[in-house]
Amino acid sequence: MSFKDLNLIKPLQKAVEASGYVEPTLVQQRSIPLILEGKDVIVSAQTGTGKTAAFALPILQKLYDKQDTPKKGKKIRAVILSPTRELALQIQQNFKSYAEFTNLTTLVVFGGASIEPQIDGLKKGVDILVATPGRLLDLHKQDYINLDYVETFVLDEADLMLDMGFIDDIKKVERLCPENKQTLLFSATIPNKIEELANSILTNPERIDVTPTKSVAKDVDQLLYYVPKRNKIELCLHLIRNTIEGNVLIFRRTKFGVNKLEETLLKNGFSVNSIHGDKAQSERQTALNKFKSGYVKVLIATDVAARGIDINELDNVLNFDMPNVPETYVHRIGRTGRAGHTGKSYSMCSADEKSYVKAIENYINVSIPVATEHPYPLDPKAKPIVHKKKGSKYKKGRKSEASKKKKKRWY
Known part of the structure; x- marks a missing residue:
């Protein structure tokens, strides 16, 4: 399967190619079509399975038609909540790479860093906001963040957020967004508390499980x-x-x-x-x-x-x-x-x-890593070799010239 098969628009395909990806990972193959359809999803996937692209690409595609700045400036249309600064920065970096050939903008806000540059960024207007819960609520209280136009709300590493005690903050942020938004929940594991959270904030979610099956040797x-x-x-x-x-x-x-x-x-x-x-x-x-x-x-x-x-x-x-x-x-x-x-x-x-x-x-339930550097690469467009059996050059039911000349028969 290629990214083209996922019905991604040309600017995104181009950006994915520029990032060096050839084939979508399992989590991307399963999530992208459902997210593009507008469904709520719960995805159980480990870090390193390509899950950021699994939500970033469909979000960018859905916002592509609204990318040009209206007179009153851009509105926040997608919010991605992340438990840590490092992860938030990484997600924003990915969004930037995939949005390279679009006019869509991304901003990251998190605690423990100066608030002024983040406020300046918000004043200019952004399409996609990546944030840690505390700093988002802080900026919202100061009237710098308006979530009335949010179409997609993403919870990344939900189990880690719960462990870090963010459950109430998550619920507050969710309530600040419109009711008819699409909600995507990504988590390495789905314990009972995540189930409860999912039941309270998602609508008829589709479940995608790409945690490796136990039968595959871990080592x-x-x-x-x-x-x-x-x-x-x-x-x-x-x-x-x-x-x-x-x-x-x-x-x-x-x-x-x-x-x-x-x-x-x-x-x-x-x-x-x-x-x-x-x-x-x-x-x-x-x-x-x-x-x-x-x-x-x-x-x-x-x-x-x-x-x-x-x-x-x-x-x-x-x-x-x-x-x-x-x-x-x-x-x-x-x-x-x-x-x-x-x-x-x-x-x-x-x-x-x-x-x-x-x-x-x-x-x-694992995408097997592909080795790209070796002396005998296969052309990605190569088709299986089909060996056709050669038939007779004579049409069925036709006698050859030689047999016509042999008039004698044994009878």
């Missing part, structure tokens, strides 16, 4: 490489030589694929062994023992053969072929990062495997 760093199918072996060699440290278990979908990769790695001077269904149990056990003892650094396996393999100190897993069943991916990468050790998983995805990646991300 595994995942990385995804988009690569043309024909370059997978070269990328595999490149990773083993330059990136992967320690031992590695490589998964392939077929026995034939396992044998082919083993031959290539042996030719390139790697100590490597393999296990698959055609090998005798004794051979498989020997290969496994050599790998466990460190005598062999690379082991290639099919999923069937890898069932039941228990390697306590496995440093890396490499998915040479993406599995078409999401549970298989979880089983594979779960073989590393065990018993307090951290592990790494590398996955190579060709154009025809992109749908598998999408299914896996939906299943594990």
